[in-house]
Amino acid sequence: MALRTGKEYVSGLSDGREIWLAGEQVAVAEHPALRPVIDSVAGLYDLQHDPAVQAEVSYQEAPGGPRYPIGYLIPRDREDLVTRRTGITCFAEACFGLMGRTPDNVATLVMAFASAAEFFSGHSPRFGDNIRAYYQWCRENDPFIAIASANPQVDRSRGLDDLDDPLVPLKIVRETSDGLVVKGAKMTSTLAPVTDELLVFPIPGYRKDEHAYTAGFAIPVNTPGLRIVCREPYAMSGRNRFDHPLSRFDEIDATCVFDDVLVPWDRVFFHGDPDAANSLIWATTGFQHQGHHGMIRGLAKAELMVAVAVRLAESTRSTAHLHVKEMLGEVLGLLDSARACLLLSEVDATRSRWGTFVPAASAVYTSRYQFPAACDRMAEVIRILGSGAIIAAPTAADLAPGLPHDVGRYFATGDMTGPDRIGLLKLAWELSGDAFGQRQLLYERYYGGDPVRLAAAHYQTYDKRRLEDVLRRALAG
Numbered sequence: 001m002a003l004r005t006g007k008e009y010v011s012g013l014s015d016g017r018e019i020w021l022a023g024e025q026v027a028v029a030e031h032p033a034l035r036p037v038i039d040s041v042a043g044l045y046d047l048q049h050d051p052a053v054q055a056e057v058s059y060q061e062a063p064g065g066p067r068y069p070i071g072y073l074i075p076r077d078r079e080d081l082v083t084r085r086t087g088i089t090c091f092a093e094a095c096f097g098l099m100g101r102t103p104d105n106v107a108t109l110v111m112a113f114a115s116a117a118e119f120f121s122g123h124s125p126r127f128g129d130n131i132r133a134y135y136q137w138c139r140e141n142d143p144f145i146a147i148a149s150a151n152p153q154v155d156r157s158r159g160l161d162d163l164d165d166p167l168v169p170l171k172i173v174r175e176t177s178d179g180l181v182v183k184g185a186k187m188t189s190t191l192a193p194v195t196d197e198l199l200v201f202p203i204p205g206y207r208k209d210e211h212a213y214t215a216g217f218a219i220p221v222n223t224p225g226l227r228i229v230c231r232e233p234y235a236m237s238g239r240n241r242f243d244h245p246l247s248r249f250d251e252i253d254a255t256c257v258f259d260d261v262l263v264p265w266d267r268v269f270f271h272g273d274p275d276a277a278n279s280l281i282w283a284t285t286g287f288q289h290q291g292h293h294g295m296i297r298g299l300a301k302a303e304l305m306v307a308v309a310v311r312l313a314e315s316t317r318s319t320a321h322l323h324v325k326e327m328l329g330e331v332l333g334l335l336d337s338a339r340a341c342l343l344l345s346e347v348d349a350t351r352s353r354w355g356t357f358v359p360a361a362s363a364v365y366t367s368r369y370q371f372p373a374a375c376d377r378m379a380e381v382i383r384i385l386g387s388g389a390i391i392a393a394p395t396a397a398d399l400a401p402g403l404p405h406d407v408g409r410y411f412a413t414g415d416m417t418g419p420d421r422i423g424l425l426k427l428a429w430e431l432s433g434d435a436f437g438q439r440q441l442l443y444e445r446y447y448g449g450d451p452v453r454l455a456a457a458h459y460q461t462y463d464k465r466r467l468e469d470v471l472r473r474a475l476a477g
């Protein structure tokens with residue numbers, strides 16, 4: 001199969017999975033609040049069959065051979081990183097960077113894990129074989145995969161076994177000849193209700209004795225005992241696209257509840273090892289490659305945000321004022337900083353101990369800390385420039401001809417008709433203000449872990465020899 005179509009993706013969703021939304025068990029492909037994002041994801045799969053971009057969004061191991069999704073390309077040199085960036089950019093631009101966990105995103109993580117299969121073999125040779133086999137299977141079958149990593153918060157000051165209910169975080173409760181049996185929950189899994197597979201792996205922070213809470217595995221979303229509970233959706237089929245231009249990209253987030261779920265041994269990548277759990281994401285280069293993907297995708301979003309800010313200001317000619325021009329210069333600078341960080345991650349890329357070519361961790365850390373703040377600021381500038389109009393913009397229905405208020409007339413500016421400017425204001429509000437926009441900002445802050453702890457890790461891992469040398473020379477006089 002290798003490159004799936006959107007239709008194949010959608011038909012795979014009717015597989016008996018247990019998905020809950022607003023107190024009811026739902027069939028995802030038919031649900032009006034989930035269908036918009038399903039169609040958006042299907043559109044990304046269809047890109048793989050679009051002759052205009054197929055060569056970018058997929059790759060071949062050898063000329064004339066089968067094509068595979070670009071996320072699975074294991075980079076052997078800098079050119080491969082650029083090839084990956086080109087393909088990932090196609091997906092990112094198709095959704096304006098508003099969907100983070102697109103199929104190429106988790107494919108990237110599976111690629112990184114498999115390229116570092118020896119990390120998993122160090123635990124047991126069969127686990128290295130398992131991650132290699134999973135990579136091969138994914139590359140051939142092109143599944144849509146969600147990630148589930150963070151445990152429910154409960155009490156971050158206590159160990160997991162000390163919690164009043166130690167079965168809230170995901171825990172291995174039994175080992176059988178067939179596999180691991182797990183129970184508990186993972187907190188926020190983006191798109192899990194509409195994916196095919198769930199990749200579970202720990203994020204760092206486990207205590208030395210928390211063996212039973214550490215496991216890495218992948219299971220189909222329709223595995224018995226897996227219940228996925230959606231948050232309130234921000235999209236709805238049939239919603240007017242003019243009024244809600246972006247909500248079709250609402251990546252439904254969900255809580256994954258595991259009720260004695262059996263994970264077969266061939267889908268286990270490691271377990272019972274807090275040290276491995278705490279080092280996995282860096283040692284396997286998953287952090288660096290996910291960060292590279294995130295920077296590419298984030299750039300597409302930043303471009304849209306800055307484009308909206310510029311148009312808002314220019315449409316009302318508020319650019320005549322110095323401080324407005326300063327704000328626009330500031331967000332353009334944030335955009336270019338994001339681009340610079342991405343390119344730096346490639347320029348400073350190095351060969352890993354696994355023989356692959358890996359984006360520079362330092363640039364990824366920088367982006368993970370600075371990009372959330374940049375997005376917050378871009379959204380703020382959009383709201384400042386949109387001001388009261390961003391809130392007052394009426395609906396498409398109010399623009400119907402013949403209505404006595406003729407409200408569109410009052411939104412026109414020198415170079416925009418009323419309806420065009422109302423459309424811009426709607427876009428601006430979804431991007432920066434309403435629930436969809438606020439979730440976008442929180443996503444940037446947390447999708448790759450807590451930026452506070454990542455900045456601290458940046459300090460701890462930064463190669464400071466050059467800084468020490470500079471200081472030594474300055475002090476030497």
Ligand SMILES: Cc1cc2nc3c(=O)[nH]c(=O)nc-3n(C[C@H](O)[C@H](O)[C@H](O)COP(=O)(O)OP(=O)(O)OC[C@H]3O[C@@H](n4cnc5c(N)ncnc54)[C@H](O)[C@@H]3O)c2cc1C
Pocket residue numbers: 101146147148149150151153156188189190191203205253439442443446447448449450452453
């Ligand atoms: C929109 C969105 C989508 C997401 N999608 C996914 C997904 O697809 N898959 C997935 O696995 N996860 C996802 N996440 C969750 C994400 O992985 C976590 O939110 C992130 O790792 C931060 O962890 P936490 O939420 O548990 O925050 P916490 O660890 O509880 O931290 C919350 C706050 O308390 C502070 N804090 C708490 N404990 C400590 C500590 N021990 N040391 C220092 N500071 C501490 C933090 O600095 C932070 O300010 C998503 C999150 C969001 C917001």
